[in-house]
Every structure is written in C-alpha cells, then in structure tokens.
Amino acid sequence: MTKNTLKTRNVNCEVHGGYESDLLEQFDGTSIWTGCPKCAFDDRCSDDPEVRAAAKSRLESQAINEALMDSGIPPRFRPATLANYRTDFSPDQPAVLARCQVYADDFVTNWNQGRSMLLLGTMGTGKTHLGCAIIQQVLRNEAMAGAIARYITASEVIMRVKETFDRKDIGESQVYAQLHQPDLLVIDEVGAQHGSDFERQVLFEVINGRYSALLPTILISNLNLAEIRRFIGDRVIDRLCDAGGEVVLFRWPSVRGDV
Numbered sequence: 197m198t199k200n201t202l203k204t205r206n207v208n209c210e211v212h213g214g215y216e217s218d219l220l221e222q223f224d225g226t227s228i229w230t231g232c233p234k235c236a237f238d239d240r241c242s243d244d245p246e247v248r249a250a251a252k253s254r255l256e257s258q259a260i261n262e263a264l265m266d267s268g269i270p271p272r273f274r275p276a277t278l279a280n281y282r283t284d285f286s287p288d289q290p291a292v293l294a295r296c297q298v299y300a301d302d303f304v305t306n307w308n309q310g311r312s313m314l315l316l317g318t319m320g321t322g323k324t325h326l327g328c329a330i331i332q333q334v335l336r337n338e339a340m341a342g343a344i345a346r347y348i349t350a351s352e353v354i355m356r357v358k359e360t361f362d363r364k365d366i367g368e369s370q371v372y373a374q375l376h377q378p379d380l381l382v383i384d385e386v387g388a389q390h391g392s393d394f395e396r397q398v399l400f401e402v403i404n405g406r407y408s409a410l411l412p413t414i415l416i417s418n419l420n421l422a423e424i425r426r427f428i429g430d431r432v433i434d435r436l437c438d439a440g441g442e443v444v445l446f447r448w449p450s451v452r453g454d455v
C-alpha cells in the first residue's frame with residue numbers, strides 16, 4: 197500500500213491465489229487497481245520479450261506516477277505541460293517556452309552544473325504553468341534514474357520553518373534539509389509576502405544550501421529583476437544566475453480567462 201492508495205480490496209488470482217489489490221490515484225486524475233504481484237514478477241522474468249517489456253513499462257509508469265504525485269504540483273496545475281502551453285498571445289511567448297523546454301530537455305546538464313533559472317513577470321502569464329510543466333517533464337524523463345523534483349510556494353517554505361518553532365520532534369534544520377534534497381526545487385510566488393528580514397533569511401538559507409550543493413532551483417515571481425533583487429537580496433540572485441542561470445521575462449497581459 198502506498199500513500200496514493202484510495203481503496204484496498206482482496207482479489208483472487210487464478211494462478212497465485214489471494215492478494216491485496218490497491219486502487220492507486222494517478223497523476224492524470226484516473227485511478228488503477230494493482231494486479232497480482234506474483235504475476236507481475238513472473239512477467240518480468242518471462243521468456244517472452246514482449247511480456248517482459250510490458251511488465252517493465254508498467255513498473256516504470258508506476259514509479260513515474262509516484263514521483264509526480266510526490267512532486268507537490270498543485271492539482272490545478274497537473275494538466276499544465278510544455279506541450280499545451282500556447283504561444284499565440286504574444287510574440288515573446290515562443291522564446292519563453294523554448295527556454296523552458298530547453299531547460300527541461302537539458303536537465304541532466306543543468307543538474308551537473310547546478311544551473312538555476314528565474315521566471316519573472318506579470319500576473320496570469322503562465323509562470324506557474326511552465327514551472328510545473330518543467331517539473332513534470334524532468335520527472336517523466338529522469339524519475340527512473342532516481343530524480344526528485346518538487347514544487348513549493350515561498351509562503352509554504354516560511355510556514356514550514358515557523359511551524360518548527362513550537363515543536364520538539366522536528367527542528368528548522370530538518371526543514372532546510374528536506375528543501376535541500378530535491379534535484380530540482382521550484383519556489384513559486386516569491387515576493388508575494390511582505391518580505392521581513394526573517395523571510396529573506398529563510399529563503400537565503402534554502403537557496404544558498406542548494407547552491408552550495410550544486411542543485412538547481414527555479415524561482416518564480418511577479419517582481420521584476422530590480423524589485424526581486426531588492427526583495428531577496430543580490431547575494432541570492434547572483435547565486436541563481438551563476439553557472440549561466442537565466443532570467444526569463446514574462447511581459448504580456450494576463451491570459452487568465454482566455455485559455
């Protein structure tokens with residue numbers, strides 16, 4: 197049973213007898229009952245290459261689904277992909293999409309070099325859509341190789357750290373350790389909060405820890421480059437732009453309600 201299990205039932209396999217079948221929630225909103233684990237094992241060891249390949253592909257889909265379900269991509273943005281990002285609202289959109297596509301396609305290189313990215317721009321231009329789409333593509337390509345990619349908002353980062361203040365079982369450092377772990381972390385809505393010294397310090401800890409470990413971070417904000425430098429500090433922005441980290445600007449009217 198995994199944490200994506202919706203229901204469990206007892207089923208009888210004609211070959212192997214009774215087993216517990218789980219109804220697993222899928223990232224695309226559907227759900228699938230798991231089959232007999234012994235049949236799955238037999239299929240993976242089958243002499244027939246087609247049966248073996250199908251069993252392997254089922255196992256891969258399951259692993260990718262689990263990684264996607266763990267990614268923190270909000271349900272609203274599960275359908276958001278690079279493929280369904282439209283580029284007919286503004287002449288700047290094709291280049292923005294291309295840079296996000298290249299970042300996701302070349303993720304292994306970006307990961308090796310610790311190359312981050314900033315997505316900055318006005319409301320409703322699809323920054324969260326593309327941030328989530330990048331996570332989704334990275335996991336579809338690399339989850340089998342063990343890649344972990346996560347989405348979180350800046351306010352959730354702050355909240356998670358604050359929550360540890362009145363707890364004995366988990367400390368601040370564990371929250372930072374969790375945020376330093378993913379191979380890719382997308383931090384959305386930076387600058388939407390008021391920007392106290394404490395909040396700046398928390399975001400610095402997260403980004404600097406990842407920078408030191410050469411792990412890429414994608415930062416998303418409504419602020420422009422000058423404003424985000426003021427908000428979060430030059431030191432953070434310089435780290436994100438290190439190793440060729442790009443600043444991608446979304447400068448066109450909101451498409452909310454038009455898509």
Ligand SMILES: Nc1ncnc2c1ncn2[C@@H]1O[C@H](COP(=O)(O)OP(=O)(O)OP(=O)(O)O)[C@@H](O)[C@H]1O
Nearest residue numbers: 276280281282318319320321322323324325451455
């Ligand atoms: N070019 C696009 N093609 C398809 N859908 C889009 C496009 N741009 C935005 N959308 C959709 O419009 C909605 C708003 O986009 P999104 O939330 O990503 O904008 P945002 O830039 O993150 O806005 P905010 O700064 O307010 O958070 C989403 O449902 C998103 O999927």
Ligand SMILES: [Mg+2]
Nearest residue numbers: 323324325384
């Ligand atoms: Mg957004």
Ligand SMILES: [Zn+2]
Nearest residue numbers: 209212232235
């Ligand atoms: Zn069986």
